[in-house]
Amino acid sequence: MEVVETCGPFGCNQTTSVNQEQTLVLREAEPLGRFVGFENYTNRGHLAFSEMGEAWRTSTGWGDWWSKVMNLPFYSAIVFTLTFTFIVTPLTIVLGFSIAIAVNSASRVLRGPLIFVSLLPFIITPLVGSLVLFWMVDARGVLGHAIQAIAGNPDLSVKASTPMMWIMLMVYGIWHAAPFAFVVFYAGLQSVSQDADEAAMIDGANRWQRVRYVTIPHIMPLVTFVALIQLMDNFRVFEPLISFSAEAHAQSLSTYIFSDLGGETRLLNSAATTSLLTVLCVGILLSPVLVRTWRDFKRA
């Protein structure tokens, strides 16, 4: 900045203006788009080493330390994403398996329509499906009214409470993914060997034992398959957080990148950093599978 005096026919006045040449010199000494090494990774928005160290040193207890960690955007995003993944995946498998057993025991005429209805939550656009659910659990929607009546609290609102929001997001996750697990398990149930089932029956196995020792071992490879696909899909949970407008309560890695990319400032570097860290997480998550595939490949 410099002060310039401009004199005209009506006297002189002083104006402050930006000295272009000086700025150019400054820019060259310290350019805006410069290589910063790993600073993007260690800053507050991502791995936040100094903040983590600070939190570790100054915390009075685990609770205090935890709340400090959850204030760091990257860590809170990863905590939500992992919680979501590891709660939704097993529950999806359990629900999908139950539906498959139930549909399998329904009469043949009903099965077609049952499969049609069951496919709906999975095929419908995730953003639309979660919106539909969100409108219903809205404080003014039908499920919202029901929840208020059950809790006996007319002011209860999913939008206002973090635990409720997390639960709803997971309920949506299960609702959305259960049909996929169902269809895979249902297909598997069609090929359960009738002979083995009959042999078990002759040996005196009751109904539950037959499910436990004949059906479930037959289904087991499918469980691995569904778990793998679900881990991948749940890890990138994105749309429900957008349509639940949950950013105040929950942030996943995907929405964190999305909010960096959108908005006025477009923090491309921050988004890129989070992206790479996310890809790293996916790699760690999938590494058991990759190792196994590699072993199979070596053996073959």
Added chain:
Amino acid sequence: MSTANPRKQPTSLRIILTGFLVLWVIMAAFPFLWTLWGSFKVEGDFFSKANWIYALTGESTRIETGSSFTGDGYYGAWVTEEFGRAVMNTSIVCFCVVTISLTLSTLAGYALSRSTYNYAFWILIAALMFRAMPQITLVSGYLLPFYEWNLWGRLGTTIVVLVAINQPFSLWMMTSFFRNIPKDLDESAMVDGCNRFQAFRHVILPVMWPGVITTGLFSFLLAYNDFPVAAMLLDQENQTMIPKIASFLGTTQTKGNAMFAVAAVVSATAPLFVLILFFQRQIVSGLTAGAVKG
């Protein structure tokens, strides 16, 4: 000695299973029916502060419009907010994505399934890795070059990106599908004097349609359901349906706009209903295709 057929379920189990099924059917279908019914009401009924039963009877709708049903939401979405243009854009995107990615993945899948080299395996593993990555991480890499080359905001760019994102999945599907077509078929054609391309053209092409249709369905679903890519890469003019619906949400404060979103949601869901109705068998076989193999 009991003569009861052990295959027949006891009544108690029967009741539990039926009850569970009924519960699941309600869980799966009720939200959609509710929204469909509610889309013909005014906002005061769909989001009823006073009594949820108004959403069924349409109390405020009758007061405000004189009838229990109103098409205001649809009028607002389709006429005022020009939802039709978004539908048009979605159709273009879907058509191009399905055509391009089917062409590529059919040829690539055939090649990979007949290849005896190691790199075929590695290509498939790489595809699996890309399948696992959140789509938004890929978009964040594309954004800067698109700004610089002035490609941002166009439908063509989005189509290319969606094809790229879709490719790992359709590659896997087509490869596993072609592996199920016996090698003897094209080998015997080649013994009869066809070259590789003629064998593909005359022998494989006629029998590959079920796999192509299934893969096409899932490509279509990906393009149709996509939100992150279209939301990031398209400008206001070229918006597709799903980002358009999301943009209605930003303005829900204005009275009535919430109903635009509801009507738009119902409009966007209808084609998918029809799709499941006609292609249920292919969708089921597509979902299980990967599982049956490994």
